[in-house]
Amino acid sequence: MNKYLPQMKKMYTIDPGAWGSLDWVLVIGGTFATLLCLGALVYWIVKLSVRMFKVSAGTARLNDPPFWKRMGISLMLILLFMAGAVFLIFEQIYKTMQNAGWHG
Numbered sequence: 719m720n721k722y723l724p725q726m727k728k729m730y731t732i733d734p735g736a737w738g739s740l741d742w743v744l745v746i747g748g749t750f751a752t753l754l755c756l757g758a759l760v761y762w763i764v765k766l767s768v769r770m771f772k773v774s775a776g777t778a779r780l781n782d783p784p785f786w787k788r789m790g791i792s793l794m795l796i797l798l799f800m801a802g803a804v805f806l807i808f809e810q811i812y813k814t815m816q817n818a819g820w821h822g
Contacts, residue, residue, distance in 0.1 A: 755800045762792060 766789065772778035798804050 751799070755796060758792075758796050759800070762789070763798060765789070 767783065769778060775779045
């Protein structure tokens with residue numbers, strides 16, 4: 719395995735200069751991701767409001783663990799994407815790969 723690692727590093731190099739020409743794609747992608755996150759948050763709030771209305775009307779229970787687990791996990795994922803934490807994780811992976819020698 720160790721004799722193939724230098725060959726793999728040469729074949730699968732990361733070219734940081736390639737990202738410079740893709741700025742417009744990143745801007746469009748960022749705009750789309752922002753709108754998608756905003757839509758997901760609005761959907762989450764509507765879903766919670768409908769649930770609270772049903773609880774107040776007596777057609778649903780407030781003590782419903784599967785519902786609250788789904789809502790909690792979905793809120794965590796939405797907030798991770800909105801805060802950019804997912805991209806920070808990807809950035810750390812990229813930096814770790816660069817420090818390990820996976821660059822040209």
